[in-house]
Amino acid sequence: MKYNLNPxxxxxxxxTALPSHVAVIMDGNGRWAQKKFMNRVKGHEKGADTVRxxxxxxxxxxxxxxxxxxxxxxxxxxxxxEVAALMLLLKKFLVSEKQExxxxxxxxxxxxxxxxxxxxxxxxxxHTMDATRKNDxxxxxxxxxxxxxxEIVKAAKEIAAEVKDGRLSVDAITxxxxxxxxxxxxxxxxxxxxxxxxxxxxxNFLIWQIAYSExxxxxxxWPDFTRNELIQILKExxxxxxxxxxx
Numbered sequence: 607m608k609y610n611l612n613p614x615x616x617x618x619x620x621x622t623a624l625p626s627h628v629a630v631i632m633d634g635n636g637r638w639a640q641k642k643f644m645n646r647v648k649g650h651e652k653g654a655d656t657v658r659x660x661x662x663x664x665x666x667x668x669x670x671x672x673x674x675x676x677x678x679x680x681x682x683x684x685x686x687x688e689v690a691a692l693m694l695l696l697k698k699f700l701v702s703e704k705q706e707x708x709x710x711x712x713x714x715x716x717x718x719x720x721x722x723x724x725x726x727x728x729x730x731x732x733h734t735m736d737a738t739r740k741n742d743x744x745x746x747x748x749x750x751x752x753x754x755x756x757e758i759v760k761a762a763k764e765i766a767a768e769v770k771d772g773r774l775s776v777d778a779i780t781x782x783x784x785x786x787x788x789x790x791x792x793x794x795x796x797x798x799x800x801x802x803x804x805x806x807x808x809x810n811f812l813i814w815q816i817a818y819s820e821x822x823x824x825x826x827x828w829p830d831f832t833r834n835e836l837i838q839i840l841k842e843x844x845x846x847x848x849x850x851x852x853x
Contacts, residue, residue: 616667616837623844625797627671628664629819631811632657634803634827641827647691652829654699661703661746663833665710667840671745671793675811679719679753693727696750700730704737711743717789718752747793754813761787790815798843800836802828818850 632653639649657674664672677692700714707714714734723731731750764787768774774783785791795815799808804825808816822839824831 615833619667619837619841620844621668624668624840625820625843626669627673627794627796627798628669629673629675629796629799629812629816630660631675631799631801631809632828633801633805633809635829637803638827638829646688647695649829650692650695654695656828656831657699658703659833660831660836661712662710663836665712665744667837669744671747671796673717673747673749673790673793673796673812675749675752675809677718677750677752678810679751679756680810682722682751693724697727697730700727700734704734707734707738707741707746711741712738713741713743713745714738715745715747716750717747717757718750719756720751722751745793747790749811752789752811754808754810757789758784758814784814788814795819797848798822798839800824800839802826802831818848820846820848 635649635653636646637649638652639646642648660674661672676696681692682689704714706712716731716735720728720731761784765774765779765783769776769779790812795817796812796819799812799816799819799821801808801821801823804823806823812819820843822842824835824839826832826835
């Protein structure tokens, strides 16, 4: 399906002042299901529909980078049945959405400890990444088996190895050195971080990268998050004064 933007949907939104990179902590699938006396997996299935909507909306509006927190390193501690269902849902999503990514010029990427994912899921990820590698309309990044602390530890180990091997001096280590060793080395830091479900924490997500991100918390559970609410958040973002520590 080719995406087409309805101008009435974005009335009042300044397309020249959009965030380049939007990151989202997609929270509330389980609580949404429990409120409706459903199995938690049903919440994740409904949440996948919201993912489709957000990807489509960001692509239509002109967001360059969208990063979605889909599965954290801590999520491996959830019940095995729920983790297995999430992996199956992820694989189905990659297979079903690949054609839309191709049609709408979306490049797909994954950040995180992908080596911990099941083989069939890794195969689906690689297949979709390879198929969309030349697309340049929007970059869709899924954070899978991702943790901000483990990402920084990974970077520290790689930098330490360079120092040990004599390829880098301690005095030459700068913030840019660290950035080169993050999963997001070729991705600009998020301008806007959205978290659904009303929780007031960042949950180990992009700890380094969100140092100066604008943060918006909504009480809405992820499966109930709408296109209109996303656009309203973008409008509020455009009204904020980003000073980056300056006056």
